[in-house]
Amino acid sequence: MKVSRRRVLQGAGGVTLSLPLLESLGIGSRASAQESEAGAAEPYVIFLRQGCGVACEQKGPLTAANEPERFWPREHGPLTPESMEGRAVDELVEYRDRLLIVDRVNKEWFDYGDGHANGALQALTGRGPVVKGVGGESEADGESLDNFIGRKLNPGGRDSLYFYAGRQGGWLGGPCISYRGSGQRRSAYANPKQAFDAIVGTDTMTDAAALDALATRRKSVNDLVRDQLNALLGHPRLSRTDRDRLDLHFSNIRDLEVALGCSLEQSRVAELEGADAFFDSADGEDALKTLRFQMDVSAMAVACGYSRSVALQVGDGNDGSTRYYDEQGKPMENYHFISHRRLSHGDDGALIEGSDYLHHLVDRHFGRAFKYLLDRLNSYPMPGGGTLLEQGVSIWLNDNGNGPGHSADRIPIIVAGSAGGYFKQGEFVNLDTGERNHNRWLNTVATAVGVRKDDGSPLDNFGDPSLPQGLIAEVKA
C-alpha cells in the first residue's frame, strides 16, 4: 500500500493537520496507486439543485395573483444587506462578499414534453432529450457537467459524487440530473453513510500493519476480478453499450484507499449510523436533514481531494412528494403543488391561498441549507490563508425560473466561492443579453475549476453544439 502524506501536509484538497472537523492524522492520508500526485490546491464544484422554480415576480394567468419579487436581490451591482433584505437570498447575507448572483442565465426550450424535464435534465447536461416529447420518460442526450468534471479532474477519473435527498421514485424517476452520457443516467447516493464509507475506505483500522495486510488481500482479490473483467471485455460479440458498462466497472476497482485523515467528527458519524429511516422520506424536514448530512460528506470529500465535483439533488423531477414546513411548523402541500399554486388535497378553490409566499418559504429552506454547506466549507482553513469555501465554487441552482410558468429564462444561479479567484465576488451580475446562454454558463464553470480542452484552451464546447458556445466574461474576476 502506498501511503503519501504529501497532499495532507501541503494542504492539497484542503486537508491540513489543523482542520477543526477532521480527526488528527494518525498514520497517513488517502493513498492509492492510481491517485495523482497533485500538489497544488485544486478548485472544485458543488452543485445544489432545487426544482420547481423560485418565488420571483410574476404576473399573468398562470399565477395566483400578481406576485411580488421574493427571491432576487433588489438591484444589480454590489451585494449589500439592503439589496438582499426580504428576499430569499438574504439567508446568505453573511456570505455576501463571497457570493456571485447571476441574473439572466437562460436555458433552451428543448422538446422534452414537460417543463420539469426540460429544466432538470438540461440543468447540468446542456442537452435536449434522447427521445422528444415523452415527458416523464425523458432522458438527457448527453453527459452532465458534474460527471464530466469528475471524469476529467478526479484522481484516476473517479466518479464524481452524486447525492439525492427525498423520496425515491416519482417524476422523472427521482435522481435525474447526473448523466454519464446520452441516455446514461447515473444513480445517486441517498444514504450519506454509504458515501462516507466509500471515501474513508476503512474507518475501523488504525494500525499500519493491519492496513498493509488489508491492502494485500484486496489487491489479490481485485487482480482476479480485473482478470475476469478483462476476459469479458475480450468477448468477440461485445456491444458498445455492454463495453461501456464493463469499462465503468473495471475503472472503479481500486486498490486500498485509506483516508485516515479524512473523516468527520465521531458524533456526526454516529448520527449517520442507523439513520436510514429518513433517507427515503417525503417529509421536508427529513429531506433537509438528509441533505445536511450529504453536505457534511461533500465538504469532507472535496477537502480530502476525493472528488472535485459533487452534485446534490433535492426532490424528484418535480419534487412532487416532499412536504416542507411553513412558519408555524405545519407541513405545506407538496412542493410541486405549491410551485404551481394549484389547489388540491381538500383545500378551497382552484388556487392554493398564499402559495406564492409558501414557495418563498421553500426557497428560504434551500437558502438556509445552502448556507449550511458554506459554513461547512468555510470551517476548513487553507494553509496559505482563507478557507476551502473560496478554493472552489458552490452553486445553488434551480431547474426553472419560476414555478407556474416553468420558465427556462432567468434560471436562479447563486454562486459562492471564487474557484481560487476565477469568479467575481460580492456582486449581482446582470447578463441581460436575452440569448440562450446556459451552455456558456456551464462552460464557464468547467473552466473555472480547471477543465481544459486537449489543446489546453478553456473549455467552450460543452452541451448542445447548436447553442451559443464560449464563456461568459461578465462573471470573471
Add this chain to the structure above:
Amino acid sequence: MSRRLWLSMATVLTACAGDISNGSSEGSSANGSTPPGSFGGGPGNSRDPWNAGAPPVTTGGGESGEPELPAPITRFARLTHTQWKNSVLDLLRLELKDAGDITSRLRADSRSGGFLFDNYGGTLTVDDAMVNAYQQVAEELAEQVAADPSALARLTRASAGPAFIEEFTLRAHRHPLTDAQREDYERLFAAGSELYGDMEPFAAGVRVVIEAALQSPFFLYRTELSGQENNGVIPLDAYEVASRMSYALWNSMPDDALFEAASNGQLTESAGRSEQVERMLADARATDTLLFLHDQLLDAAKFDNIRPSSQFFRVSEALPSYAYEEHERFIREILLAEQGGVRVLLTSRETFANQELADIYGVAGGMGASYQRVRLDPVQRSGVFTHVGFLAANSTSADPDPIHRGKFLAERVACVSIAAPPVNIPAPPQVSDKTNRELIEEFTEAPGSECAACHKTLINPFGFPLENLDAIGGFRMEDRGKPVRTDASPMLDRQPRSVTDGVDMMEQMAESEGVHTCYAKHLLEFVFGRPSSREDKPLVDRLGRGSLDRDLSVQALLTELVSSDAFLTRSVEELP
C-alpha cells in the same frame, strides 16, 4: 368548501393526439429479416463451457405464423438489488436474519426511460458506489461464514481447496469455470493461509475465495456469453437457460436441482424444462417474485401517498398500509394461489379486508384488525382497480382523480400511448357547484382545445366510470348534490366502447384482446428485463390470445413465456 383536483392536470393535461398501440410496440431494434425455421441445437463443443449443453430450440412461429425471435439484449445484466440479496443468501446458504439488511448497503438504482420494473439490465451499472458496497459486504460475509464452523458446514462438505472451488464457484458463476478461471481461484485459495495467517488454512482459503466470488462479474452480472449462431439465432447453453429461468421465476440464482438439471442435460429437453418450471412455480419464491412483479406493475408503492382529508373522511393514518396488505393478500391468495389471470385481476368480486376496509367497502364487519376474505358488492366493484389502494392513491385528499385513474388504466392496462402534456397550462376556473366530472370536462374537453385531443378520447373515458368511487374508494351516488355520471367510452382495441360504469368497464376490459396483450407485454418485459420491442410481437400476441381465449393463469403465461424460443436463445444482433 370546494374539493377539486387541479394539480394532476399539470402533469396529465395534454395538447396532442395520442397514439394507440396494442401490445409490443416499443423499441426499434431490427432483427426481423432473420428467416424462420427450426433446428436442433444439441450439446456444443464440450471443451467450451459457454457452448456446452445448449438445448435444442426452434424458432417455430406462434399462431400467426410469424417467428418468435429474440430481441437484442445485454450480455451482462447486472443483478438488481433484490436479485443480489437473494443470490448472496442462496449462494452462501444463509438466512436473512444471519446476513442482516445487506441491501441497505447499496445505493438505490435510478430508473431509466420510464421502464416499469427494477430490472432493466442494460442500464444497471457497477459504479464507484457499488464497487465499494459489494466489496464491504463480500468481506464481511466471507469472514462471517469462514469463521463459523456451522455456517461453513452448511456451505460445503468439501475439506480441500479444489473440491470447494469446483462446487462453490460453479454456483457463484452459475456456470462451470474455464480452466484458467479455476486456476486463478486455486491460486487465490492457496494464498489464503498467508492473507489470513491467523486462520486455519482451509477456512482462510474459503474466506478469500468467497470475497472474490462475491465481487466477480460472473456473480454480479447474469452473463450470457454464448455466441455460436444456429438458424439465425444464438442458442443459450443449459446453464444460461437455468439462470434465465431462476431469475425470471425466483428473482434469484438456480438452486442445486436446477444446476443438476443443467448439468445432466435435462434442460436441453422441453419435457425437462417443463418439469423444472412446474417445480419452481410451486415454490414460495415464485409467489414472492410474482407479488414483486405486481407490486411494480400496479404501482403499489404509490399507496404510501394516500392522505385523505380528515375534513371529509374518517379513516386512520394506517390506511396506506391496510391498502397494501389487501393488495398483497389479493395477489397471493386469490390471483396466484387460485391460478387466476387477467380476468381475475379485473373482475374478481372478492378481496381481503380488515374492519376499516370493510367499512369503506360497505360489507359486514366484525373482523377487527384481522383480515378476512370478503365478497364485495358486484354492482359496485370489479377487480383490483376498484380496490381502496388504486382508488385512493389516484385521488386528491378529497376527490377522485379521474385524470390519473384514467391515465393509469389507459397506459398501463390497455397499453394506449398518450403523449406528454404541454407545459404552462392556464389556471383552472375557480370554485363552482359543478361536479368533479363536470369541472374536468369543462377544463379538459373544450372543443378545439389543446387538451381535448387526448383527454376527451384517451384519458378521461377511463377515469370517469370510476367517479362513483370516492377519494378513499367508498361508493357514492352523488357528487355535490348531483347524481354521479359514470358513463363513458374508453378506447379498447382501437375502438371507443360504451360503458355504463366502472364495473361495466372492467368487465369489457377483461374481454379486450388489447388488455390481455398489454398484460402479456408487461410480463415479457419483467422476464427479459428490458422494454419490449418489435421482435417480441408474435410472442406477446400469442400470450395475449392465450390469456383471452383460454383464460391462462399468470403462472401458465409465465410457463409459456419461459418455454418460448425467444427465452431460450439470443438474437444474432447485439445492442448498439
